[in-house]
Amino acid sequence: MPCTSNAVDAQPLTVVSNRLPVELHRNREGLAVRPSSGGLVGAMSPILRDRGGTWVGWPGCSVDGDDWTAPLEAFAQQSGYSLEPVNLSQADIDAYYAGFANSVLWPLFHGFSRLCEFRPEFWKRYLDVNRRFALRLARSKEVGSHVWIHDYHLIHVGKMLRTAKMDLERLGFFLHIPFPAVDLCRRMPWMHQIVDALLAYDLVGFQTPQDLHNFLGCVAHCMPHCEIERGRTSAVLDVGHRRLRAEAFPIGTDFDDFSERASRPEVAARAEALQRELGPYDILLGVDRLDYTKGLIHRLEALEVALERYPSLRERVVLYQLVVPSREKVGAYASLKDELERTVGRICGRFSTRKWSPIRYRYGRVDRVELGAMYRQARAALVTPLRDGMNLVAKEYVASQVDANGVLVLSEFAGAAGQLADGALLTNPYDTEATAETIRRAVEMGADERASRMAMLREVVRETDVYWWAERFVDRMEQPLDKRSVAEPLWRTPSAEALPLRAF
Template sequence: MIHTSFDRLVVVSNRLPVVLKWEHERWTVRAGAGGLVTALAPVLSRNGGVWMGWPGTSEQADVHAPLEEFSQSQGYLLHPVILQTEDVRGYYYGFSNEVLWPLLHGFHTHCNFKLDYWEKYQKVNNRFAQEILQVTTEDDYVWVHDYHLMCVAREINKGLSRRKCGFFLHIPFPGPEIFLKLPWRRSILGSLLEFDLIGFQTSQDMMNFVRCLECLCSNTRVHTEQNLAWIACGDKEVTAGTFPISIDFDEFAELAASKEVSSRTDKLHMLHPDQQVILGVDRLDYTKGIPQRLEAIRQALIRFPDLKGKIALLQVLVPSREEVPEYQALKEEIERLVGEINGQFTEPGWIPVHYLYRSLPRADLVSFYLASEMALITPLWDGMNLVAKEYCVCNYREDGVLILSEFAGAASQLYSDAILVNPYDVNAVTEAIRRAFYMHPSERQSRMRRLRQTIKTYDIHFWLDSFLQAAFDSRPQEVPMAGFSTFLSSIDRL
């Protein structure tokens, strides 16, 4: 039951949940996809809410009229925050993607700590804050999303006006050994303390945040209960919580059982007779561990010749930031590895790695989920990884195996029934592949059934409900989630 102790819910994110495209001398607006939109749209529609964000266009583009027309059809307001091109370059491509993204994922050596990036980041956060103050009242609840907008509450609170603000971080939060390398660490932490509630994906992320505060604030006091922590740091007080995001179970389950997907799945099975398909689905990014995964496939075929001709990796790579040299180099490395492995092992009638570099329609993706006997989800560090959950939900036949990195946030929920691996340990990943290949059908079924039940119980709607309950009731809610040490110890028992 969603709590409605507010006049309106106002969602604030870097981008609006729509795709704007210039077609036939006019702007067209199409609804964006994703679980966040699915969960929030009904709440926003119910109380005439607002979604604020950058429309993804240049400052010269007048998108107000098409967005207003689209808003009327949806029942809630889309409010664009117009940004200058140079500000987008420094705030989004610069500070967000060259500083915060690598830092919060533990890749601090990839960071580019340019002062101009930080100045643009603060400027844009201030711009968002001013728009929020103009559009909202003190009776609204402002829910800010993700690392692009960490300083919004601080900018709002500089004046006399106050807003009740929550924040949810969709990506990991590292410990002080990494986070404190940020030159503006005090400003970021201080800005986060200006929110009323901060949501994290895992208990480990929340405790990392507390540890960073303790390093910079000598009188930090913390009280924890269930998934919530009440934190005092100097004269600042904030509630933090663990709220693992999820997907819409019913939406994916229904699509997987549709005739359209079943037909595509049957065709895929015909292409891989007497083979078990291993699926990898990732956005092009250095955090996803794709070169390590490909090396594990190579080593599996070397160490276990009995797998030759009987497994095939289907790697879907979604294009991302292709204009960045580092990402282009990563793509080239991945394609080199695919070529090497196929050249080394391919036999008539069998190719070990099938590689697709493209975005897929959801129906195609779901058919891949359903046709694959294994999912190999091995990020080096990930906030949650919803692909792992999507794979399980779509596997309604309950004959698949989830091999999951212990550094994915999803591992803290799914550790009991997934096969957890350290993606840096190539031999361990190869052994997990062989174990999954020979796993008895009854064990596959029991594991997948429990995985699907966990995701069904704690779906995207539970996530939304639990966050808003914490925001207005401050009552802890039991969220089944293991700490890092718990599921690490579980690996030793497997």
């Protein structure tokens, strides 16, 4: 549960993200509000409610005129904080969101520069939309003096607010995706502008120490005269006219919510039904959004190697792979979906018997009961992205393992590896043979070791949940730099320092 003991004395907070915590949709009566779900909404809503504040973002559809006023005001009365919508046109969505944000920053920051489309018109539209967000903040009477901006879509908003000389006491930014190393970042024509924009904040937050390390390397490259005081998980930067802090804040999930839901009778019943539907086999679970960063093909190929090398796994395990639709109109994603389905068909054709098939592939979305049942029943979760800022599926699985019977197989390139190394089985998803061996080990692990490892994982995920993350960031953002410079680490994993740097 979130801690709000200091809410009475706290300043109102303004949260800025690409999307509002609601979606506007049309019904027979006109526009209506549908609350969004997700970790960010769950973390920030209690803080905004208790402190008072405003959330600024796109409402999910293009709206002309003021007909969105009534539904948003009704939501504000129920939620305890106000909403400030920023209207985006289809041209904005195409060039700013699908264009620069997701065809330049997303692939580049995840290490897939070959998929980047470095088109000047995307960059111009990105700046234009960031400027529109900044103007909305500057003109709103609801915006307070403490502003927290989220993610790669809105990097320039802080600098634009500084340029507009908006009266802000504290200005923070958190990047939810990885930050690339300097050699990769240099491929982007606008690298210097991106780094300069990040230096406009009082606090810049990253998921992991590796992301922080990469950012500091880019700062040193772009601005060699910048003075940097480094710690393991934080740094203070002196850019001449101002000082700022950069720090790693590993985001969490809502442990209590997932754990409590997994314990409900309807979830337990659905978990048993799922097991009957899949057969008397150990369930290997994959839950991923359709994305080339998730390592879906590599995972399937590792399973194929495991079935080939370890015949004992045949007619013993089934991979239940859920793929959530995403950006299907983008060429790279459509091609990935086709390749994924071909690979599933090939492996099933190779190994299936009359009574058993090694993969159950599901493309679509599931409700919270179904997801809880999948997490609870799985003997092992295969969370093997090629690169990921954190990967909350790993933490959701752990939180849902109320029977402590599962094993987490985790990519060392997921940000979560920095916290969960003690209890998870780490693997390099590019090494299909090693991943195949890790799958075998997970399946054959004894009950005592499974329970011991899961207990360690649940402790970490419980103690560093999404509320812990949000409160720590806000506390640090409001802390003057002269109170202390480099902060103490927020990471609890004792063996994290023993991990290879790439594990972060």
